[in-house]
Amino acid sequence: MSPLDLLVVAPLVFMVLSLLAGGWQRSLLALAIATMAALSVWLMTLDPGTAHVVGGWELPLGVLLRADGLAQMLVPAVTLTAGLTGLYALHQFAPESHASNAQTAAFWPLYYLMWSAANAAFLTTDLFNLYVTLEMASIAAVAMAAMGSVRAALRYLLIALLGSIFYLLGVALILSRYGTVDVTLLAGMAEADFATALALALMTGGLLVKAALFPLHGWLPPAHAAAPAPASALLSGLVVKIGFVITVRLWFEGLAAAATPAGLHVLGGIGALAILFGSLQAIRQESLKALVAYSTVAQIGYLFLAFPLIAGAGHAWAGLSFHAVAHMIAKAAMFLAAGLMLKAAAGPRIADLAGLARAMPLTVTAFGLAAVSLMGLPPSGGFSAKFLLVDAALRQGQAIHAAVMLIGGLLAAVYLFRPLAVAFSGSETPVVPPKAPSMVAAPLALALAALLLGFAGGPLADLATGGAPATVAPEPLPALEDTVETASEDEQ
């Protein structure tokens, strides 16, 4: 046994148990969080690059699970995000709560299924197995979205299915060309020919739909805005990262030979447009959850904007890994806090939030702290990520990329200050029904974690580059810890 396959299997076991648990969901969740936390710690202590073939079937037939730097950062982040979101959901989807019984019964199996899919997607290197994990995640995500709006969920499902077809077509091409679908084997075999480039383009196209990169993001805002708060947190935090991580594995490891600079710059350019478009749309939104959902569209842009910077000078790889983790945690915190604020507010619009800062100070604080990380203000995980990315862009003379990231931060400040300003305005204090302590604590803990990430910059950047593919990290990271820390001290 290895923590690698346990991290995938354990949530599936909990999924089955949750169907039988009845009134014992609370105990089951406690057991799940303890188990997954222990496994995550075990994963972080493994040497980068530790691999495990499932069931003892050797490559190229078997499925390889591998702990590289990216997985060692993302899997513990999933444990943190999913665990705390589960504590929040315990009150919304508890057997004794007011939510409808069908939703209560359906949420928990979907929750564990999504947890397993996310871990499998971050750990496995087998392209076909990744297709299966993509579909596991799709089923869980669409079903959760359907709890809010069936129409939005149906649109999400159809577009996700189309993305899967494109991805699978690329996998078929790769299999016929190279006879294997394992990323680690492909890394040594791939050549820059037409078939490989076509397969890379097809798979990337399919994955960009799943990652909701502009202009393929159309399904995201309605689905993420309509879903119940814990579901939105998981959808925006976990699910869109799956498509992104697989894209990274293809472009920088498996099919790196076919990843031309022109292709990388196209992805970077689309990422830049996503930042600007998502931010401007977020500014225009009247409903709080739609604003947070469009913010996800913008933040996904940063992940792809980093693509052309990774092979060059600077620490764009660490910045990219950092941003994926920081956004996951901060966005989950923001959706959970927004869910609590909307329950207390008179309506779904931002204007309805007046006075909430006095009525529920802890929740508004959580929203504000998550906003600090999303805007990239120091000291926070979001700041470290954006600092590394802007620094890499400037070192490589990519002034436009740096400018877009800075403008994106500014626009994020514009759209995130608006709900906060309204929450602090108003002369009356609305009467808010008391909330369960763990419901208030979950978003606050996530937001604090996003903030604390900024202080763990150096070690985490080392972790991210530890198992990075050979195309990445031309230089080690000696001065990184100092630069990040001095920078954050300067700002303070």
Add this chain to the structure above:
Amino acid sequence: MEALATGHLFALTGAVLVGLGLFGFITLRHALRQLLAVNVSGAGVFLMLGGLGRGAATTDPFPQALVITGIVVAVALTAFGAALILRQAEEDHAAKEDDERGGKT
């Protein structure tokens, strides 16, 4: 030579099916038709994958195993999609009845 030609037949038929499905997905508006169109495309991809393992004397089981897994996944998602479409239709129907009742009283 003949084996090669048959291999091409699988791939070409698969490509035609994928194209047909895509065309259907883009031009059809009803969700159920779109779901079926995606399935036509999926069948095309599975046909290509299945054709890969076909040799003159022996058959490579690896692509076939992938196809079987893929079909299981596709069936599950299609059933799920059909259930969602049904739920949507029920909601639309209920909303329409509400409207009519509201109009009469």
